[in-house]
Amino acid sequence: MSEELSAALAAEEAAIYAYGVIGVHLTATADIAEARAAEQVHRTRRDAVVSRLAALNASTAPAPAAYRLPFPVTGTASALKLAIHVEDGVAAAWRAVLPASEGDDRSAALAALTDAAVRATRWRRRAGVTPETLPFPGR
Amino acid sequence: MVLTGAVVITGNGHTRRGLLAAVAGASALAGCGVFDSGPDVPPAPDPLQPVLVEAVALAAAYDRLAAAQPPLARRLGPLAADHRAHAAELARVMGTAAPSAPASAAATIEDLRAAERAAQRTAGTACRQAPAERAALAGSIAACRASHVEALR
Numbered sequence: 070m071s072e073e074l075s076a077a078l079a080a081e082e083a084a085i086y087a088y089g090v091i092g093v094h095l096t097a098t099a100d101i102a103e104a105r106a107a108e109q110v111h112r113t114r115r116d117a118v119v120s121r122l123a124a125l126n127a128s129t130a131p132a133p134a135a136y137r138l139p140f141p142v143t144g145t146a147s148a149l150k151l152a153i154h155v156e157d158g159v160a161a162a163w164r165a166v167l168p169a170s171e172g173d174d175r176s177a178a179l180a181a182l183t184d185a186a187v188r189a190t191r192w193r194r195r196a197g198v199t200p201e202t203l204p205f206p207g208r
Numbered sequence: 209m210v211l212t213g214a215v216v217i218t219g220n221g222h223t224r225r226g227l228l229a230a231v232a233g234a235s236a237l238a239g240c241g242v243f244d245s246g247p248d249v250p251p252a253p254d255p256l257q258p259v260l261v262e263a264v265a266l267a268a269a270y271d272r273l274a275a276a277q278p279p280l281a282r283r284l285g286p287l288a289a290d291h292r293a294h295a296a297e298l299a300r301v302m303g304t305a306a307p308s309a310p311a312s313a314a315a316t317i318e319d320l321r322a323a324e325r326a327a328q329r330t331a332g333t334a335c336r337q338a339p340a341e342r343a344a345l346a347g348s349i350a351a352c353r354a355s356h357v358e359a360l361r
Binding site: 160164165167168169176178179182185186187189190191194199200201202203204205206207208 | 286287290293294297332335336340341343344347348349350351352354355356357358359
């Protein structure tokens with residue numbers, strides 16, 4: 070499970086970085102508030118995974134100082150697109166933890182997957198993307 | 209069928225229920241191996257069955273509301289399609305055919321949101337209890353149902 074959890078940690082780190090970029094390019098107050106709240110959720114989750122990996126005696130790689138974004142973020146539209154991309158990626162990382170875990174670990178992974186899917190749907194609506202949902206989030 | 213001998217069928221609903229109860233009792237006893245040691249024990253229902261039943265029922269509920277209120281069709285169509293995709297994948301994994309949808313009155317958006325919440329809990333429970341190879345499917349279905357609650361806001 071440590072391997073899958075480490076991948077989830079990397080996804081959470083990338084999300085925290087991405088929301089920093091996203092926040093700069095959003096202009097609507099509600100969007101900015103949503104991005105801040107999302108970043109905080111990912112920080113909390115990141116901290117929880119770090120603790121869990123430490124309890125499992127698994128080593129963790131330090132987060133990269135910067136990331137190459139999947140596409141240039143130049144304004145609101147590309148910022149919203151990145152937010153969707155990030156949440157879909159986080160969902161995929163947590164989905165991979167499900168078969169590798171049991172009990173409380175699986176419940177935590179399910180909560181994280183669900184949270185990312187709901188937030189991705191919210192960003193799709195804000196970006197005017199349809200359909201707003203995916204049939205199998207994280208797949 | 210030794211236990212049904214005493215029941216007289218008169219066309220009266222009460223005694224017909226009595227017959228059904230007696231038959232059920234007989235098969236339950238048979239299932240316990242009291243009268244029959246053969247392998248007649250019905251297989252335990254698949255734990256994903258409730259998730260499948262809800263997927264089919266939810267798809268039908270969306271279809272009914274879209275038919276009753278055509279302006280909603282564009283919004284509800286993709287959500288119904290998600291549930292149909294779930295039903296198809298669940299039926300494939302379970303090696304069964306998808307059940308037919310129950311008939312019921314057209315729901316409201318509020319009804320659908322409540323049904324999605326309940327269905328999310330069902331799939332979440334299935335995910336937590338599933339063997340590894342089914343955990344991701346049940347988890348994605350739970351997450352999708354939660355995203356439907358958001359999409360119905």
